[in-house]
Amino acid sequence: MTGANVAAATTALLLLITTISSSSQDPRHNQIPLGSALYPTTQPTSWLSPSGLFAFGFYQQQQANNNGGFALGIWLVGRNGSKNTVVWTATTSDDPPLTPNARLELTKQGKLVLETQESNNLIANTSETAYSASMLDSGNLILYHQNSTIIWQSFDHPTDTILGGQSLPYEAQLLSGYSSSSRKRFILAMQSDGNLVLYPGDTANTPIDAYWASGTFNPPGLKYHLYLDANDSSLLIKDNTSSIQRVLYSGSSLPGRGSKIYRATLDTDGFFRLNAHDINNANLYTLSGWPQGNNSCLVKGICGHNSICKFDARKPHCTCLPGYDYIDPNQHSLGCRRNISQPNCAGKDYMVPMQNLVWANRPYYAAAKKLQKEECASSCLVDCKCWAALYTNGLCIRQEPPLRYARFTVQDEQPSSAFLKVGNMKLNAPMPVPDQPPQKSSTSDKAILRIVLVTSIFTLIFCSTIGISCHLMSKIRVLKYKRLLEIRDLGLNEEVALRRFSYSELKRATNEVRAIGKTHHRNLVRLLGFCAEGPKRLLVYEYMSNGSLGKLLFGDERLPDWDERVRIALDIARGILYLHEECEAPIIHCDIKPQNILMDEFWTAKISDFGLAKLLMPDQTRTFTGVRGTRGYLAPEWNKNTPITVKADIYSYGIVLLETVCCRRNLDANVSEPNEILLSGWAYKCFVAGEVHKLVHWEEVDKNVVENTVKVALWCIQDEPVLRPSMKSVVLMLEGVTHVPMPPCPTSNSM
Template identity: 45%
Template sequence: MDSVVLFLLLSTFFTSSAQQMESNVSRGSYLTPGINSTWLSRSGLYAFGFYKQGNGYAVGIFLAGIPQKTVVWTANRDVPPVSSSATLSFSRDGTLVLQSTPEQTQIIIADSLGSTSAAMLDTGNFVLYNSDQEIQWQSFEHPTDSLLPGQRLLAGTELFSSVSATDHSTGIFRLKMQHDGHLVQYPVDTPDTAGYAYWGSGTFGSGDNVTLNFSPDGHLYLLNATGANIRNVTDGGYPTKDTIYLMRIDADGIFRLYSYELKQNGNWSVVWSSSGDLCDPKGLCGLNGYCVSNDTEARCVCLPGFEMVHPGNRTAGCEKSFNAADCNSKNEYNTYTMRELANTVWEDISYSVLSFPLKEDCKQACLEDCNCEAALFKDSRCRKQRLPLRYGRRQLTDSNIAFIKVGKSTPADMPKPNQEGHRLEMLIISAVFLTFGGMMLVISGIVFYKNHFWYRKLPVNGNAEVGDDVAPRSFTYPELEKATDGFREEVGRGSFGTVYKGAILNGQKIVAVKKLEKVLAEGEREFQTEMKVIGRTHHRNLVRLLGYCHDGTHRLLVYEYMSNGSLADILFTPEKQTCWEERKGIARDIARGILYLHEECERQIIHCDIKPQNILMDDYGCAKISDFGLAKLLKPDQTRTFTGIRGTKGYVAPEWHRKLPITVKADVYSYGIVLLEIVCRRKSVDWSLPEDIAILEGWAYHCFESGDLDQLVGPDDEVDKKQFERMVKLGLWCIQDEPSLRPSMKKVLLMLEGTIDIPTPPSPTSFFSVI
C-alpha cells in the first residue's frame, strides 16, 4: 500500500511538472491582431499576445479568462501601438520579435537565441525554454507595473506606473526595491533620496539582497538574503479558493493589492493600498499645480494666475494665464500683485531664506525682488523661490503660506517709458483724455435724462422701434395680451410657463412672449433670474430679451422671435435634419454663446440648463441660447457655488448629484452631451434602441475606442470623417466625470476651429477606476 501511495505522489509530481514545462508554442509560430492574436495558458486564464490600446495594438500579458481584460505586463511599453497588420513571431533562431509592417525594423521582445519552445503558464508567466527545458527568458523577471503571485521584485529593480488605465506606457511614479533593503515609492526622474520619497517600507539598512515576495494568499513580504522575513507589507491569509490576486502600482502613484473572485464573475476589489490619501504621490498634479483630496478622488488645482497646460492631462501641470512686462522695480507701468495660498506644501528649492515676524514682510520682500516668483512662509521663515513649484498639495494641518507673484496683464501696445520726459508726456495725455471723458459723460447724462432713454415705455401700437441698444422695456399685461391676440398662438412650453407668438410696433416686429405660470415661488424666482442675467447680456448667440411685464401677479418676458424653432426640432425631426457643415456651425455658435457667459460678461454666468430645447434657431440658421431661468449669476470674486440640482436629466453634470461645488464646467458637461447629439443626429438617451447603444455617451466611447466611428453615422449622413472624429473626441473630453479634466469653453472653441489638437480622451466614466 505504501508503494502505491508513493507511486501516486510521484506521478502527481511529475505530471504537475510536465504541465508547467509543457510548451504550447513552437519556433516559427506567429500572432496577428484579430482571430489569431494570443497564446493562451492551459486554463485559459492568462493570454500572451496582442491587446487593444488606443487606436492600435500593444503586446503583453493579460487576464483573458475574466470579463475585465486586465493587463499585467506590457512588452516594450513605450513603443507606439502597432497597426492591425503587425506580426509577432517566435523566430527560427528562438527570438521573439514584433514587426509592424514588412518595411519596418523588427522590435525585439525577448532576445533569447537558442530557445526552442515557449509557453504561457497558468501563473501568468510567459517563458522561453531551451532544448533541455531550462528557462532562457521569462516575463516574471521583467515586470512593468504589476506583480503576480510567485513573482518577486529583486534588489535594484523597480515597477513603473502606467500613464492611465488605458495607456500602459511608462507613467510618472515608481516603486523601487533598493539595495539597502528599503522598498520605496518615488516620482520618476528623481534621486533615490528621502526628500523625494512618499512611501517606504521602513526597512532601511536590512541588507543588500532583500526581495519583495508575493504569495497566492495575497501575502506581500520582504525577505533578506538568508530567507528571513523582515517585514510584512500585507498580512496575507486571504481566501484562495477561486480567488486570484494582483499587486500593481497604479497610474495615480499608489500601489495596491487587488482580489478577484472567479466564481462571482465580478469586479476587482482593493484589499490593501500603500496610502489612503490620494494626494500622497508627489507630482500627481504636475508643475505649478497642487492636489486637493477627499475620500474618493484627488483634484488638481492651479496656482493663482495659472491654468492647466492640457485639460486632459493633470500631470502636465499649469502655466501662466497672464502677460506681464519684465520685472523692473523702476518701471511704474509694470505692476504685480501677490496672491496668498494657505495650507499648501511644496518642494523647498529656495534660493534665499529670510527671517520675518509677519507674513506681510515676506510677501513684500518677494514683491520687491525681481528674482522671486513665489515665497513660502512658515514659522517666521520666508523662503524665496523661482518657478516652477513642484509637488504641491493642500494640507490643512500645515501652517505654510505660499505667496504667488501674479503680473497684471498690460496691452501689447502700451508704451514702456523709461525716461522722465516720456512719463511726463503720458501724464499730460492722460489728463487731457480724462477731462474730455468727463465732459462727454456730463453731456451724455443730460441727453439721457431729457429723452428718458433708459427703460422708457414704448407704446405697442406706436411707431417707435425696439433697437438693439435699448434696455429691456416695461409692458403692461393688457399690452401683451393684445400683442399676442389673447395668447392665442402657442409656440413652446417649459417647466415654468408657456411661450406665445406676438407682434409689437403695429405688428411690424414679431416677438415671443413667455408667460410664467408658477408665480408664487418658482415663477417669481425664474422671472427675477432672467431679468438679472439676460437683461445685462448682448451677444449674437444669445436670445435677446426685449421687454418684460411686472404687473400685479403677472410675470411675462418678451424675447426676439426665433422663426426656425429649437435645435431639438432640427436634430430629432427627420425631415428637418441639416447637413454636416450646418451642424458644425451650430456647434460653434453654441460654444461662442457659452464662452460669452463664462468669460466675457461683466459677471460670470453659469447657464445650468444647456440642452437642444434651449438652443433656438433664427431666420439665418444661427443658433442662440435661451431660457436663463435656472442660470446662476456669480459674484465678482466667485468661481464656484453650492446650489441644489438644476437642469434637465441626461444633461446634468455628475457633480450636481455629488453635492460638490458647481463651476462653469457644469455647462461644459452639458455642452459635451449636446455636441455628441449634434454630430450623431440622435438623442443622448433613446430607449427605443437596443440597450447597448441606448445611452449615446457610452456608445460613442465604445465606437471611438474600437476605432469604428462609422457606427455613429447614419446611412444618409455625409460627414467629413476626420472632422467627425475630432468632434466626437471633443465631446468625450467635455463629459469627463472630473470637472478639472473638462476643457474650458475657450479651449473647446479653439478645438472646434482646429486651432489646437485634441488628444485621445479617457473613458468618461472609468478614468478614476482602479482597473
C-alpha cells in the first residue's frame, strides 16, 4: 500500500470514529422530527444511526411459527454479508407478529406510537412531550424534550441485551428470547441484594431455581448495577456513588484493528454471553459466558418438567423419565407428563432405579435417619403420594411430581441413586418360565377333565340365563320409556323436567369441559376428575392444604409479610396470564377473588373454581354472556350489556391486588375514617397525595415499591376496558421489567 493510500485510509478511519463520537454526544445530529413514520414493507422501514451502524424500525421475523411476520426493534446492521443482530425489541416473542399494515409514528403530539389493526400502543411510556428523536451509533434510541434534555431512551429499558456504555439497572432484568420466536425461558436479575442471578423464566426466582449467581452483595446504602464498558469490554457490577465494584470480565485486546461493538446477551439457551463485533471485517468474538463451561444441562429449565437432560458434548438432549411421556413428541424440551393418573397403591406399581440422577425440587418428605437403598425405594413404593425417591449418602427424600431440573451428576458431585415409580411395569414384563411340574397319572388327568367339562357346561347355562334376563329387562324398559315419550310425561314435574339439547350445544359444552380439564399451570388448581351419578355432580381438584387467600388476608392468623404478598400477587397474575394467552383457547375466569385463590403446602397461590369460566373460541376476543362473578369484583362492563373480554378478569385482579397489598377487604365498614370504607377509592386518594405508606402502615416497606404496585392495581381497575393493561403487561410491571406510567383516576367502582 502506498503512503497516499495509508494516509487516506487513516483519515477515513479517524473520520468514522469522530462521526461515531460526535453523533453519540450531539442530540441535534440525525434528528428525527415529529410526524415521522415507519412502515414494515414500504419506505422508510427504519431510522439509521449517523454512520449506519444501528437501525431502529421494522424487521422480518424468519421463524416459521411467526408466519413471516414483522417485529419492531433495534439491530446492529450486518456488514460484509453478516446477518443483522437484534439488540432491543419493542415487541416481544409473546406478541403476535406485526402485519404489513402496521405503522410506527413519532406523532405531532410528541408520542412514539405503534399502530396495528387491533390497537395503538405507546412504545415510550413517558408523561413528558417529545420534540424530536435520534438513533445513535451507540445503539441507543433517544427521545428529546424541547430543551434537548433526554426524556426517554432505550438504554433504560433493556430487553435481552446490554451494549457498550449501557447498564442493567438496580432491580432490573434481562429476559431471553425477546428478539426471536423462542419463548422467554430465562431471566438475568440484578437483585436488590447485589447479586446478579440467572433463573429459568417460569419460576418465582427463589434460590432453588437459580443456576448461576455472581456472589456479590450490596454494602449498606449502595445499589449495584451491571455495566458494560464501551471502550475495553470490561463487564462490571458497580455503584455510581462509590469505587466499589466487582469485575465479571476485564477487557482484553482482540485481533485486528478498528472499532469494536461490545454486546452482552442472555441467549435462548440460558447462557449470558459477552460478545465483540468487529466493525471492519464483521467477525464475531465470544469473550466469556456464564455459567462457565459448555454443559447446557447445568442450565436449569433447559428441559421441561419430568424430563432428564443429557449433554453429549455438543448439545443437550431431553428425554422423559420412566413413567412419563412427552407433552409434545415434536418438542422434547417442553417436558413430559405422567402416563398414569395416580399410583395403584395396591402393590402393582414398580420402582425403576437410575444411577447418578439428581433434580432440584422441594421434597414433601425427608427421612430423619439414614436408610438402606432398598428401604428408600420401598418407602416410596407404599406411599401413594410419592412418585420418586432420591437416595444420597444414606439420606432418602420422597418427591411428588413435577420433577424439575433433572440431570445426571457431574464430576465432583455426590453420587446418588434415584427410584422412579411407574405403573404396572411388572404386568407387561415377560413372564418367567416355571419349573417343569411332576408327571400326573392318566387317571388323574381324566378326572380333572371331567370336572372341567361339567363346570364349563353349568357356567354356560348360567351365563345364558343371565344374558336372556338382562335382554328382556332392557326391552321392557325401552318400551316403557317410549310409552312415556308418547304421552310427553317423564314422571317429573315441570321444574325438574329434562331439557332437550341440540347436538351443537352438547358439542360446545364438551369443548369447554375438555379445555378447562387440560389447563395445567403451577398457579392453577388442577382438575383431577369429576363425578356424574344421577343428580350428583361433583368436581375433584387437587388438595390445597393452606386454605384460601381470603382466609390468609382477612383471617385472625398471622398476616403475610410484604415479600409474600408480592409473590402471591405475581402467582395470581401468572395464572391469569396462562388462562388468557397461553391456553389452547382463551378462558375468561369471570370470578377472580381471594376466596378462589388457594394456597398449597408451599404457600404457592393457585387459581381455583372454574364454575363460571367462559371459554372463547380461538378466533374470538369477546363474547356476550349473562352477569357472572361476585359483587365487589365485577368489572363495570358486566352491567352495561356490552361484550365481555379478558379485561373483565383484569379488573377483578386489580381489586384483589389492592386487597393483597393492604390485607383488607375492598369494602370494609369497620374502618376508622369514612373515606377508607371503599379501598379502591381510598388507595387512589393516598396515591395522589403521596401517602401510599398509609395503605401498609403496620410494617416498614419501600415506598417506591408500594407505589408501583398500587399504580399497577389502579391501571387494572380503570372503567374503560381498553385502558386496562393486558395480564402480560401486568406481570412485567410487577416484576419490574417495564415502567409503570401514571394511572388516571378510576371513574367509578363496581359494587
